[in-house]
Amino acid sequence: MSLIKSFSLLNLSSTMTALDLSGASLQGNFPDEIFRLPNLQALYLYGNSKLTGYLPNSNWSSPLRKLYLSSTNFTGKIPDSIGNLLLLEIVHIEGCSFTGSIPTSIGNLTRATEIVFASNRLTGHLPHHVSGLSYLTTLDLSGNSLQGRVPSWLFTLPSLVSIDLSNNMLNGPIDSFQSPNSLQEVRLQKNEIHGTIPNSIFQLVNLTYLDLTSNNLSGTVKFDMFSKLQSLQYLYLSNNSLLSFTSSSYLDIKYSVPSLQELNLSNCNVNQFPRFLRNSGKLTSLDLSNGRIHGRISKHDSEGWKNLIDLHLSNNFLTHVELHPWQEIKILDLQNNKIQGSILVPPPSTQVFLVSNNKLSGQIPPSICSLSSLQYLSLSHNNLSGTIPSCLGNFSTELIILDLKNNSLEGHIHDTFANASSLRSLDLNSNKLEGPLPRSLANCSVLQVVNVGNNMISDTFPSLQINDLSHNEFTGFLPRTIFVSMEAMKNVEEMEFGPQYIGGFYYKDSVTVAMKGRDVLLYKILIIFRAMDFSSNRFNGEIPEVLGNFKSLKVLNLSHNGLTVTCSNDGLPKAPPSASTDHEEDETTSWFDWKVAKLGFASGVVIGLSIGYILLSIGRPRWLVKMVERDQQKKVRRRRPRDRM
Template sequence: MGTDCCGWDGVTCDTMTGHVIAVDLSCSRLQGPIHPNTTLFSLRHLQRLNLAYNGFYPSEISSKFGGFANMTHLNLTDCDFAGNFPFEISHLSKLVSLDLSWNFGIIRIETPSLKRLVQNLTHLTELVLDVVNMSSVPPNSFMNFSSSLTSLSLRYCGLKGRFPDNIFHLPNLQLLDFPWSLLKNAGLTSLDLSGNNFIGQLPNLSTNWTQVSSSNSSSNSESVSQIPSKLLYLSLSQNLLNGTIPSWLYDIPSLQVLSLDNNQLTGQIGEFQHDSLRYLVLSNNNLHGHLPISIAKLVSLRYLGISFNNLSGSVEQNIFTKLKSLEQVDLSHNPLLSFHTYSYNIADYTLPKLQYLSLSSCNISEFPHFLKSTENLNSLDLSNNQINGSIPTWLLEVKMDSLDYLNLSYNSLARIGHLPWKNLQFLDLRSNLLEGPLPVPPLYTHFFSVSRNNLIGEIPLLICNLSSLQYLDMSYNHLSNMIPPCLGNFSNHLIDLDLQSNNLHGTIPSTFANGCYLRSLKLNGNQLEGSLPQSLVHCKKLEVLDFGNNKINGSFPLWLENLLKLQVLILRSNNFHGVIGNPKYKFPFPNLRIIDLSHNEFHGLLPTNFFKYLKAMKNSNADKGGLKYMGDRYYQDSVTVVIKGFFHDLVKIQSLFTTIDFSNNNFEGEIPKAIGELQSLKGLNFSHNNLSGHMPPSLENLTNLEWLDLSSNKLTVTKACGNDEGQQPPPSSTIQEDDFKFENGVHWKVVLLGYGVGFMFGLGLGYLVFSSGKPKWLVNIVYGGRHNKV
């Protein structure tokens, strides 16, 4: 390499003096702390230093970084630095660019250090502080930055409070005392404050100028000149901003990027006065009214995103006639919007660069005709519309080798035919009216859902050629015959397999091999028989096993307890029999949350040692941080459970939902005391067995219990409760994701206790919320009054 450092990679020297003036060690895989005595700090002529994308944890930013008197550019992005920001960096008076971003909140800047930066770095043009922890800094601390600043990025900094009207009040504009003074400065070209917690409204720059006491802005006619005429980029996304979009934002002649998504903005979208916009992102707000006509004039537009608003009216597809640069369009989830697809001359509105199109929930009744020219399309989402019939021939003839995502779910398609797009990876056809045999997707598909259609016949063996398949959902159809054994061979890459509610028969494939990658396997509601294949023990990632409502036989599969990630086990309504017995492993089923063994032929004592180790059911404070659901970004698990004697479909499974159902078997003996340790339990059903003895006092510890059914047993309770009929449960229904809100209380309780064989009563305690820890109804039953055998 040589001893002359000026020849080293990443080192630049002054050609006249030989001094090192620039060092670029970015992406060099450097690890460990930076010591104060490193030779780096002896390079006193250094002007540019780039250490980005290395790993210096747990090092702090050394105060010696402030000793580079000639430094103009300092880049420390994504370096894993920690600790407080050293105020010595404010000594770098020649600094033009400073980037401390993406150290993931480990760097902290306090108000005094920020004020020093503001006061001393008078030549600063670019400041990037994304993900720096500034939660203690009030927004008005950013006043008085130099007029040289052209680019400012403060994304995800923890800034909060009312959106500052006087942010960046420049020294030469202090007399104006007007909102967003920096934006009126011609120098600012980029501002990014997204991902914070700002509240309030965006200010209006073009009004009330006659009231400003300044000789330079005494007339209302000068209001237009004060609009930030050189602003190129403005992002305020992911805040809590409300009110309407101010009119001055529509009148910036240079603006190329406007991102206001994920706020609480209301009102209508105004008309844009200039055609400079390339990216317009207004998604996830409360905007209403029509799509502005001026959209059709934004000839430079590449990205249009206005999804998840309340837009209304009709959108003619010829609005895109002149938008030849469009690459991505997302108008989805505007419930009152109607996208008209009337045929026009195809030459008038070709979109040669379109790559992404999402018109989900736009009341579309046919495929948009401009798709005839979209040979570069890679993502098409027309889900949740009113498209019927079949995919038109003209669309199947479009050469779209780049198409890898196609979502036509929740329409009324009756036929699908052969799809010619060989690189398709994601194909969603669920909830249509498809008939006939199962369509086979292209070879490289990794997600294929055709659930809730009217498909018939057997699963074709051609499905075995899909060597990239990871998610396969063919549930709720009329498929028959046997499950191809090859689906078991897929287990080394298949993640979710859902074949429930068909007419499949025969045995379950026994070919699950070492390295099985299955996370979810659902075969509920078929005619499958035989025993469970023990090769499932190879599937160490399994979280959901649902074999309910089949004809499977055998003893309880104790070998499943070795699946440490298993959370849902449903064997309901089969021909299982025998005694459950003691666990074979030291800590069986540590993550099991839902278990349903009802309607089988199990007998013997309830498995005390089994209940002792249900660790996931013991933590009553689990998942209190917010709602979480089982599944991933492609596939979310659902399950059918019995609540208050009725079947309910949970279309999403909250990770804090816990229930045990051993009803309709032949269990005998007493209820184990270990049940009282399962403090997170929401539902418990031991009804229709031969249980006897007293209810254990430990049941008083079940403070999260929401329904308890012990009916049709031979139990002895400690207090007679009369012959109340109680409230009757509602009919069977589908429960949406927010129907269970367990964090702060209980919506309803139902208790069903056995009063002899075949006789039961219900005590309805509708919508009871406990103010204390113990459920009084259960305490009274367990401890109160005289003893009565029933």
């Protein structure tokens, strides 16, 4: 609603001390006269996203103590005159459209306890020197485009408890400082800060939260330096690829960080388990992934892991897991190591169990079916053999991902998926499985990916977004009635927030697609990507014309079967009737899709892989249409002499 129509603001009493219009769905330009009411002490405007306005350059209400403008559409610069508000205690200007640099006059706000300028468009450097903010407890400048060094005065303000400069473009080193203050929380993640972590950081004895993730920090840090931070609960240093860690040379020195709950050193060149973890009884989350840790997880190394909930050790060089000391673990990620031996089944609390790309051998133990809360199970790319346990399809109604591809599993796939109501992806590719597909998969109503290619499965065509049945022994016709019901192949909504991939937070589906006579692995699959691969089977009969309605289909491979293609005089497949014949664009799109499909039929080469991704981003490129036309014209000309005979 219009601000002026709803409130007679310009006639407000000069004696007013507080005005609260927060969350009032106000629109239009806010009159800056309100800021000049002589007795105004508190102004609340937050939560009015369509409210515009500017801050006055002069003549502020001098007694103003609290100013809340967050989540409005105020713009312009934060004026130097804000430093004239000598009684200002709290200023929250978050999620607006303010530009320019931070005024140096904020040092005049000697009564301020909270300054929040987060999520604006502020640029420039932080003030080089500020000394007057004696009562400041919270400083939040995150989510801007600030540049330059991290100045030392930030760490010496006597009352400062929390500082957040994350998600900026700070690119200098962290200056060393003297007389450390009472800081408890330091957030500097997602900047471009370089240089070493100054030793003075380890003198912040009240520190409970330190996040330096995703910067360009370098140098070597000794693990025993953290022992000075006895109050530290959360430590995040991941994605600093030039940073490395080492232990003290004195092996008999014992040190610990007793309050530590979460530690993330992913992609930081960690080459051993930190010794202080052995006495960290409160540790619940540990991420040492993408490191250089060799050898085994021993009982001695994991003494302090008993209360772990999340453990991420993927992309290291681990060879053995002696035992599982954790009893309440929910997420266990050991992917991409060199772990040998049989599968060591984790506790029943486990929800995510990822051990793909290792050297596991032997059979899948039936005890894995005791994991009744399991949602993600990935044992792919190992040396597992034997049969799939009969309970694996129905031991958990929460199961979302079952990935056993690239092993040596044999026997039948048990028909035990009747209770797998949450199953979204089943990947059994490249094993030695035989027999029919389980009919109980029909009960899996949210199933998106079925990949049983490169097995010895013999069955008739099954009713199933991605279908990979290639390199098996399927027989029979491709029934039109089943294809008619495949709504997922017909139309897919565009992605509003950029690329999204099939899979959850801990797992992304992959698929191997034939391209130019070779198998190409897609490590991630776009949600709007649709593919069918029925190649190298024994299907016969005609290719159903209804496939022409699958406008979202990007890869189709029917090669190496006994199928026929009814062709028109120009050698192209006959396009089925368009679903919207009144629109020329729809007809042309259908014709183009059929041409792409024809290339796959004729040569057994699915170029739809690369074409599909081009189509997703730029539609139907003119150069590609011409290329397909030229290719088909050449084929027609080559056939003409024979046609005359």
